[in-house]
Amino acid sequence: MAASSPSFWVSSISRITPEDIYIRGYPMQEIIGRLSYPAISFLLVRGCIPTPGEARMMDVILSSILDYALQKSGTVAARAIVSVNPQMTAGLSAAMLGAGPYAVSPEDAGRFITEGVAKWRASGLGMEEHAETLVAELRAAKRRIPGFGHQVFRGVDPRAEKLKNFAQAQGVWGEANEWYAAVHEAFRKATGKHDLVMNDVGMLAGIMGQMGFTPAEMTGLALQSTFPGVIAHISEELQSGVINRIVPDSIAEYDATQRSLDEDLAAAGWPA
Incomplete structure (x- = not known):
């Protein structure tokens, strides 16, 4: 008897049957109306039912970023893109590309905390x-x-600060958060920058790390939090009637000097 061929994909996230869709093994018809959207998000990503405190914290996490007006590069990019390609999906894709080490994404902070706590425990x-x-x-x-x-x-x-207070109240504040706070305080003392804040992205990374999310998952959840604001901006842009939104010359500066193509071709060795 021939050995069965290996499966092309193995996934434990969801399964579709003629009777129902199963989310992490639970029938969707049983989940809907019993678990909130944040709780279901936790279930899908982490693979287990959250505690009530974790579910409430997820609600706060998914409400923590929402929108940065036009101070977020991803939002500006999304609005510029849909002014020439007027589709919601095009704008959302552009906005997602704006998440990285310097905006929105807690991934670097999450990795720093995860690796740092492990080194501290071993030290x-x-x-x-x-x-x-x-x-x-x-x-x-x-x-x-x-x-x-x-x-x-x-x-x-x-x-x-709001995230910290809520995490403490819901029982999802722990060792990882205290370690990161200690690093923050040590950095302020070492640099003399006593007013340097731990920002919301850093706080989110500590809390989500304490809740068991991987650094990559943190980025996905942060983006999920921004989607309502991005959708609103894209919708506003689509309704504005502006076509091909560009940076006006009045606020741009060009420092390129006039050059001679013939002279530079000759200098580069091109035949006359």
Whole structure:
């Protein structure tokens, strides 16, 4: 008897049958109306039913970014794109590409926290001592610590503080968060920048890491949080009637000097 061929794909996320769609093994008809959208999002990504506290925290996470007006490059890109390609999907795709190390995405901070906590546990040092040693090493190497700083907020990022208070109240604040807070404090002391905030992206990374999400999953959830705002901006742009939105010359500066093509071709060795 011939051995069965290996499956092309193996997935435990969902399954469709003639009777129902199963989400992580649970019939969708049983889930709908019993679990909230944030709780279902947790179930899909983590693969297990969240505790009530985790479900409430997911609601806050998915409500934590929403929109940055036109201060978010992804939103600006989305509006520019749909002014020449008037489709919602085109705008959403452009907005997603704007998530990265310097905006929206908690992935770098999440990886920094995950790896840093593991190194601290293995070091045998106290939390504050390890944080001070790590900060000194990173500063000597001129490496950026993700999740610190904001172009507007000083002292405290109110969004981050709200996330912290809620996480503590829901029982999803833990060792990873305390370690990251210790690094933040050590960095402020070492640099003398006592008003440098832990921003919302950094706080989200610590909380989601404590909840068991991978750094890559953190980026997906952060983007999920921005979608209502991006949809609103794209819809507004589509209804504006503006075609081919560009940067006007009045706020652009060009520093290219006039050049001689014939002279430069000759200098480069081209025949006359």
